[in-house]
Amino acid sequence: MVKFQVHKQKFVSLLLLAFSFFVPQISFAITSQTYSNTISVSIPDNNSAGATSQVSVSSIPSGAAITNFTYGVSIHHTYVGDLRVYIIAPDGTSETIWDNAGGSTDNIYLSGRTTSRFNGLDPNGIWKLKAVDNVSDDVGNIDFWAFKFDYSVTVTVPSINGVSANPNPVNVGVPVTISAQLSGSLPSGYSLKVTFHDGTNWLTTSDTMSAGSNNTYSYTRPQGITQAGSARLYKVEMFNSSGSVVATKQGSITVLEVISNHAPVLTLVTSPPLTIVQNQNFSLSLRATDSDNNLSTIQVNWGDGSNPTPVVQSAIGGQTYTFSHSYSSTGTKGWSARAYDNYSPIASSNQITGSISVTAPPRLCGLSISPYRYS
CATH class of the missing domain: 2.60.40.10 (Immunoglobulins)
Incomplete structure (x- = not known):
């Protein structure tokens, strides 16, 4: 088993370029790991239950850990000193981002703020922005919030223990199945592909193998091998999520020429x-x-x-x-x-x-x- 650390940079500064009470606008340098909720939520006046806006994260590989968290928030309120605002992680860890500050000032606009409070946490799950109005009279809404994060994940890459062809030997043109046995499960985003040799060169196309039980993968070549030979090579390669080969193993097939035999x-x-x-x-x-x-x-x-x-x-x-x-x-x-x-x-x-x-x-x-x- 080979282990290595992959650090994915998921940070893009959240920049609040413009804001309108009716149509809040926050522009980002967009990448795949920007999460947001643009649905306006009313904040109840003088109510400890407050208002909550949720964002679901589910696309991050298992075992990921946050290394940096960046957020932006837009809240309309006529007296921001009444408000306490929190970001709550899926495991319940919270960060207070506004604590009854600002007095009679209208509205809260936070952009490109960072925190290490969530470092080490799994980012997958339901994230919440909670706003509580502690004083009566003034009211408002959570208009918009968004966040990004860096994370690292440890990927365990299994080895290819063995490959086999069935049947072997096989007649020319008869379908043949290539199988591979791995030492463990294939990480998310990884794939196994098989490539055949034509006797002179490796073919330029590869075929993706399908997962079976007990960490086995297989691919059936319906047209079989078109040329006879005592050791026709094939190779099984493991590709990571970036498309790079991280493991390979070769095998060979004895391919028999089919001779047409006529009965006496x-x-x-x-x-x-x-x-x-x-x-x-x-x-x-x-x-x-x-x-x-x-x-x-x-x-x-x-x-x-x-x-x-x-x-x-x-x-x-x-x-x-x-x-x-x-x-x-x-x-x-x-x-x-x-x-x-x-x-x-x-x-x-x-x-x-x-x-x-x-x-x-x-x-x-x-x-x-x-x-x-x-x-």
Whole structure:
């Protein structure tokens, strides 16, 4: 974990350039940390409850502490000596900015006033300007008030513990997800981005990663990686709120080239017989072709529970192969044949199927006749 102090200068002097009772005007050199309330609030006469004007601050990072506070106030009243005016911080800390001073003078105009009373406080929350009229007869209004402040905040920057790609290896053009694991939560205003390398240079565009659970971040690249390679690089970078890189970690992906594999085609060269005698040889003539020239085997399953006929290793496409088998039992036997290539994953051809009726040898006068011998 790396810690460092960031001091943000939020001070711009509040300068009251002009004032009108009906339309109070206070002009500022505007920056993002100017807060104000321009709604007029009546101050009750001789009432300790007084009048309150509120301003909400919610945009400051958690852990911020005020280092300087500057304010401006415009109050219309016909006897300012009747008034006590306070600024109250969200935690209840108050600063008296007017304490029954000025006697019979009309109106209070304070501009560019500073105080250290609120130093060290968290600026987030409801700020209040309270005006109390302690004496009867004269009345008035809180017309306008505004404030600015400097603050410092301690930012804890987590480290990038690890990055990963899924799937890895991945085929060219297949979506891939890059993930990063942080040692802690990402500070407000910080971001994680992933950049890919094209094999020659880092791409000029980066993609923002989305937060997941347990301080994980991820980004899915829908188009995947467009070039094959054994170590395609990517990097995950952490950017602070100013856009500077404060941490980086690289990873690599194995990208596989996709080769189009076509299945073999198997054909029956001649029509086999439909009936044979038990123990007589039954033959099939088959031819296989493969447009990728990767033909490996042809396999026949005879359908009688015996092991399939041994495959023809490294079968040459276009040649005719004859497979023979004899059936030891009678009945109808369903046979099938397929061809296979040697690509990974293996592709198989169309399946050719058929059936053969196996009959018992004929008997004549007690003699059993077979195609091979007589008994």
